[in-house]
Amino acid sequence: MFITTNDHTQSTFWLDLTHQLLEQFTIEDFLGCLQQKLATHPAHGQPTLLVSTAEQLSWHIYDPQYRSLEQSELFENGPLHQIQTTRQPLELSYDEFVKRYPALFRQVNYPEFNYYTALPLVDNKGRYNLCEILSEKPFKDAQVLTHSLSIALAHLQSHVELRYQERQLCRQRDDFHVLVNVTNSVLAQRELDKVILQIAREIHRYFALDAITITLPDNKPKHNISYSTFFFNDQEISLCEHRSLSKKSPSRQVFEHAKRSLHSLNNDEDMALSEQKLFELWPALSHQLGLLPIIYAGKVCGVLKVAHGEPNTDSFSQNRLALLEQIAERVGIAIDNALAYQQIKSLKEQLVHENHYLSEQIDQIDHQFDQIIGRSSAISNVMKQIELVAKTDCSVLLLGETGTGKELFAKAIHQLSPRNEKRMIKMNCAAMPAGLLESDLFGHEKGAFTGASTSRAGRFELAHQSSLFLDEIGDMPLELQPKLLRVLQEQEFERLGGSKLIQVNVRLIAATNRDLKQMVEDKSFRSDLFYRLNVFPVRLPPLRERLEDIPTLVKFFAFKAARRLGREINSIPAKVLHQLQQHPWPGNVRELENVVERAVLLSPGRELCLPPELNIQSESDFASFSHQVAPPPKPEHHQYDQIISALKATNGIVAGPRGAAQKLGIKRTTLLSRMKRLGIDKNAIFSDGSY
Incomplete structure (x- = not known):
């Protein structure tokens, strides 16, 4: 017990106090030690608060039980202001203190005291802090205690600051490791779905967040597409896609202002519909969402949305949000890479499928597709309609019997349209089994059905920004017609076995030899699809x-067949033409071509003959005369001669400045196409002189 007044004893007391205070490393321990030591002082003083902090400039007040009080303004305008001005201890009796600082006395729960002493303590940064001593007797050693406390406080603050800096460095190191690990893990993925899933797993792993969503702008205007992953009871629940209107999404403000935010979402708000799964898994009146912009190349390309399943859990400190924001920047790079990879993969798949499609169709290509033979008024009327509708994006329905050339007219529509830079995709609905028709039209994902070992783009995807010709549309199964109608109306669809919405820009040309109106009445064809197809019907004459x-x-087909079969036909008797005109031709032009081709093959000489087995009736009273023709018929005859002359003049050279193409003023590819169509072999010109 402190009872002597000897100077040596007093010096020992204050030196011992200083040593003990220097061994304290927290403010709580500092005050506890000071309180314990001063209790042995003759004045029976006790410290009630210490206004000091090493981490920030705001004033914190501690009572003997170390409770934090928020009364900084009172002290800044009260005793603290006094000692900062005078730089001397402030000593007041109880009555003087209550009279001078009534507001402070009322709001701070002071214990009973007779004398109040405020000590000015200078910290290691030269700032004045306040230590209050409440005592029974006047505190006569204020100057000595002020000196000891200032030394000990400066030491304590230096230690606290070092610990704080150490914690900051450790946190930065840990944050850097998290950032590197997440970045490496995410950038290792190339496909968008896997990138998003890996992002969710890494964020859940390091931040213990239960709901992670990546929101990206959708191809559909004013819509967003969200990819959500939830971790519920140690189970991973993934939702592939969720679309919503931009204005009804909590992410809207982040897209607009590119700033992170915290959003408290109530379960009765309209925006809560976009977080239905969150409220379903963790029922609550509200959930707090952390929204962070995903920025790439200077613009917001998405939003990272995170939430904790338990609403009362504080997972959004400023440090955590700052780290999540850095992760969101790396996510932007990963998502952009994934989208680029997805586009490249899609283009690659499209090229593979286009090559496969071309390989299937190469033998069926008719090099006469750009010429429709005939000058009759019926054909002229059809061509006028074709020229009228071709320049629009209107759907066209070609109606005609079998063999009337529906595909030829469909190609003519495509070639005359603004979409002619890309090839027309065609498909015969009657030739495809019903079970495979949907897959061939709309494509399928890997594993969609037995044997689907890889994903495949459908005809609609291949026809993007081009034309799709659906022949025999009347044979399309009834159950598939609603999906076709949706594509025509919305220009969007989903692959078989997939959930991703694919948007296309396709012009449809359909054809059929059936009576669709009657089929609608018979309930074998949907009326809404018929009305959608029947916008511009074109009837092809038989x-x-x-x-x-x-x-x-006949002349055209005879020349074409003779060239292909290696025969020479230069005479078509008038009686043959007359006989052919008397036939009813139920198979139309296709039947005529087949008959002429067989006649060319069976004709014994250079004159076209119709063998009796062809069942073409002859007219005995029809005067027979030879109709000499010089293959090919006009206007091919003039073009044929021009090409032969050019090839001879250039010694068979096609391309280059001295080639036949340059001499004729056309492209090399155009010349080769015409040579193939007309059956011109440049090697034969110089080998046997038959040209």
Whole structure:
């Protein structure tokens, strides 16, 4: 017990106090030691608060039980202001203190005291802090205690600051490791779905967040697409896609202002519909969402949205949000890479499928597709309609009997349209089994059905920004027609076995030889699809309605078949043409072509003959005369001669400045196409002189 007044004893007391205070490393321990030591002082003083902090400039007040009080303004305008001004201890009696600082006395729960002493303590940064001593007797050693406390406080603050800096460095190191690990893990993935899933797993791993969502702008205007992953009871629950209107999403403000935010979402708000799964897994009146912008190349390309399943859990400190924001920047790089990879993969798949499609169709290509043979009024009327509708994006329905050339007219529509830079995709609905028709039209994902070992793009994807010709549309299964109608109306669909919405820009040309109106009445064809297809119907006349075109068609087909079969036909008797005009031709132009080709093959000489087994009736009273033709018929004849002359003049050279193409003023590819169409072999020109 402190009872002597000897100077040596007093010096020992204050030196011992200073040593003990220097061994304290927290403010709580500092005050506890000071309180214990001063209790042995003759004045029976006790410290009630210490206004000091090493981490920030705001004033914190501690009572003997170390409770923090928020009364900094009172002290800054009270005793603290006094000692900062005078730089001397402030000593007041109880009555003087209550009279001078009534507001402070009322709001701070002071214990009973007779004398109040405020000590000015200078910290290691030269700032004045306040230590209050409440005592029974006047405190006569204020100057000595002030000196000891200032030394000990400066030491304590230096230690606290070092510990704080150490914690900051450790946190920065840990944050850096998290950032590197998340970045490496995410950038290792290339496909968008895997990138998003890996992001969710890493954030859950390091931040213990239960709901992670990546929101990206959708291809559909004013819509967002969200990819959500939830971790519920140690189980991973992934939702592939969720679409919502931008204005009804909590992410809207982040997209607009590119700043992170915390959003408290109530379960009765309209925006809560986009977080339905969150409220379903963790029922609550509200959930707090952390929203961070995903920025790449200077613009917001998405939003990272995180939440904790338990609403009362504080997972959004400023440090954690800052780290999540850095992660969101890396996420932007990963997502941009994934989207680029997805586009490259899609283009690659499209090229593979296009090559496969071309390989399937190469033998069926008709090099006469750009010429429709005939000058009859029926064909002229059709061509006028074709020219009218071709320049629009309107759907066209070609109606006609089998063999009337529906595909030829569909190609003509495509070639005359603004979409002619890309090839037309075609498909025969009657030739494809019903079970495979949907997959071939809309594509399928890997594993969609047995044997689907890889994903494949459908005809609609291949026809993007081009034209799709669906022949025999009347044979499409009834159950598939609603999906076709949706594509025509919305220009979007999903692959078989997939959930991702694919948007396309396709112009549809359909054809059929069936009576769709009657099928609608018979309930075998959907009326809404019929009305959607029947925007611009074009009726193709059967061959029996254009008999005047038969001579021209016969000459054309005879020349074409002779060139292909290696035969020479230079005479078509008039009686043959007359006989052909008398036939009803139920198979129309296709039947005529087949008959002429067989006649060319079976003709014994250079004159076209119709063998009896072809069942073409002859007219005995029809005067037979030879109709000499010089293959090919006009206007091919003039073009044929021009090409032969050019090839001879250039010694068979096609391309280059001295080639036949340059001499004719056309492209090399155009010349080669015409040579193939006309059956010109440049090697034969110089080998046997038959040209």
